[in-house]
Amino acid sequence: xxxxxxxxxxxxxxxxxxxxxxxxxxxxxxxxxxxxxxxxxxxxxxxxxxxxxxxxxxxxxxxxxxxxxxxxxxxxxxxxxxxxxxxxxxxxxxxxxxxxxxxxxx
Amino acid sequence: xxxxxxxxxxxxxxxxxxxxxxxxxxxxxxxxxxxxxxxxxxxxxxxxxxxxxxxxxxxxxxxxxxxxxxxxxxxxxxxxxxxxxxxxxxxxxxxxxxxxxxxxxxxxxxxxxxxxxxxxxxxxxxxxxxxxxxxxxxxxxxxxxxxxxxxxxxxxxxxxxxxxxxxxxxxxxxxxxxxxxxxxxxxxxxxxxxxxxxxxxxxxxxxxxxxxxxxxxxxxxxxxxxxxxxxxxxxxxxxxxxxxxxxxxxxxxxxxxxxxxxxxxxxxxxxxxxxxxxxxxxxxxxxxxxxxxxxxxxxxxxxxx
Numbered sequence: 001x002x003x004x005x006x007x008x009x010x011x012x013x014x015x016x017x018x019x020x021x022x023x024x025x026x027x028x029x030x031x032x033x034x035x036x037x038x039x040x041x042x043x044x045x046x047x048x049x050x051x052x053x054x055x056x057x058x059x060x061x062x063x064x065x066x067x068x069x070x071x072x073x074x075x076x077x078x079x080x081x082x083x084x085x086x087x088x089x090x091x092x093x094x095x096x097x098x099x100x101x102x103x104x105x106x
Numbered sequence: 107x108x109x110x111x112x113x114x115x116x117x118x119x120x121x122x123x124x125x126x127x128x129x130x131x132x133x134x135x136x137x138x139x140x141x142x143x144x145x146x147x148x149x150x151x152x153x154x155x156x157x158x159x160x161x162x163x164x165x166x167x168x169x170x171x172x173x174x175x176x177x178x179x180x181x182x183x184x185x186x187x188x189x190x191x192x193x194x195x196x197x198x199x200x201x202x203x204x205x206x207x208x209x210x211x212x213x214x215x216x217x218x219x220x221x222x223x224x225x226x227x228x229x230x231x232x233x234x235x236x237x238x239x240x241x242x243x244x245x246x247x248x249x250x251x252x253x254x255x256x257x258x259x260x261x262x263x264x265x266x267x268x269x270x271x272x273x274x275x276x277x278x279x280x281x282x283x284x285x286x287x288x289x290x291x292x293x294x295x296x297x298x299x300x301x302x303x304x305x306x307x308x309x310x311x312x313x314x315x316x317x318x319x320x321x322x323x324x325x326x327x328x329x330x331x332x333x334x335x336x337x338x339x340x341x342x343x344x345x346x347x348x349x350x351x352x353x354x355x356x357x358x359x360x361x362x363x364x365x366x367x368x369x370x371x372x373x374x375x376x377x378x379x380x381x382x383x384x385x386x387x388x389x390x391x392x393x394x395x396x397x398x399x400x401x402x403x404x405x406x407x408x409x410x411x
Binding site for chain 1: 186187198202203206207213214217220221223224228233237240244246249266278281284288292293296303308310313316317320321323324325328332
């Protein structure tokens with residue numbers, strides 16, 4: 001129903017704009033331009049109402065998706081950690097070898 | 107109680123067999139090449155849809171400011187108080203509106219980029235370097251150096267690399283499957299919102315552009331018809347050109363955003379099935395990729411005009 005109102009106002013605006021483009025009489029055009037502005041104003045009010053509801057829906061969906069994106073980044077960081085863990089393991093072995101050498105020398 | 111002594115050779119063979127079995131089992135738990143390709147194609151298209159939609163909204167806002175300015179220049183104060191004026195040049199595409207929808211579009215793009223990063227193999231070289239370091243470290247341990255030949259040390263390095271790589275692949279699949287499954291409702295909702303709000307003729311974005319464009323074309327027509335000098339007609343002509351450029355956005359871009367968002371919702375369903383079942387057809391993901399390409403191509407034409 002609400003969409004129908006928007007579509008009707010849009011169709012009226014399209015029609016009156018087409019008339020303005022075709023009309024040669026200056027006074028007639030002035031009258032049509034005034035009417036066109038009124039229809040555009042009504043359509044603006046309609047859009048404002050629709051957008052107010054719509055933005056809340058966008059915010060809710062964006063928040064949910066941003067949470068998923070944060071999880072994806074965390075998962076990627078975990079994948080990147082495997083090679084680093086092996087490197088840490090290698091470093092630990094180096095330290096143990098150095099310690100063993102010291103003990104053997106003592 | 108009977109104890110059996112196992113020779114070192116037999117023990118090594120048993121370990122090798124166990125490792126081979128483990129590797130085989132792990133391989134089945136990783137994403138196949140086809141699945142990775144499906145995720146990559148979906149990710150690229152999602153990033154395109156999100157980025158292009160976001161940049162087009164900013165362009166619509168810039169266009170709105172310019173068109174309102176031109177209307178005021180041509181006709182003076184607004185003929186209706188509900189329309190934009192000198193105090194509200196961006197009427198209809200105010201920062202808060204553009205920011206909210208842009209953030210949603212960017213969240214879609216970020217989702218695409220996150221998925222792409224997850225399936226991109228950035229770890230092979232890292233793993234190779236790490237396993238080399240490990241082998242070198244083992245080689246410095248006197249005990250290991252005595253008992254293991256260079257060939258055996260090299261084999262250990264290969265096994266570490268392979269197991270590490272497969273471990274990553276298994277974790278990769280787990281992560282992709284979970285993220286695709288859990289973000290599906292939010293993706294579907296955003297696709298529905300974009301398809302509804304960008305629909306040519308019925309969505310609020312199209313209606314808003316019309317509210318800005320039609321009054322300007324009317325005022326420009328009045329000046330063009332009634333203007334007595336070249337300068338007056340030139341100003342009218344510039345305004346008509348401005349409307350024309352912005353109308354291209356309404357006629358060409360909006361439809362493509364709607365088509366791409368509708369295709370993305372379908373592709374999202376296909377992706378959820380594709381990551382769980384490698385035999386799933388990637389047809390819907392391909393269709394989404396085509397829509398996203400069409401959107402990118404249209405925007406390129408409009409912006410280079």
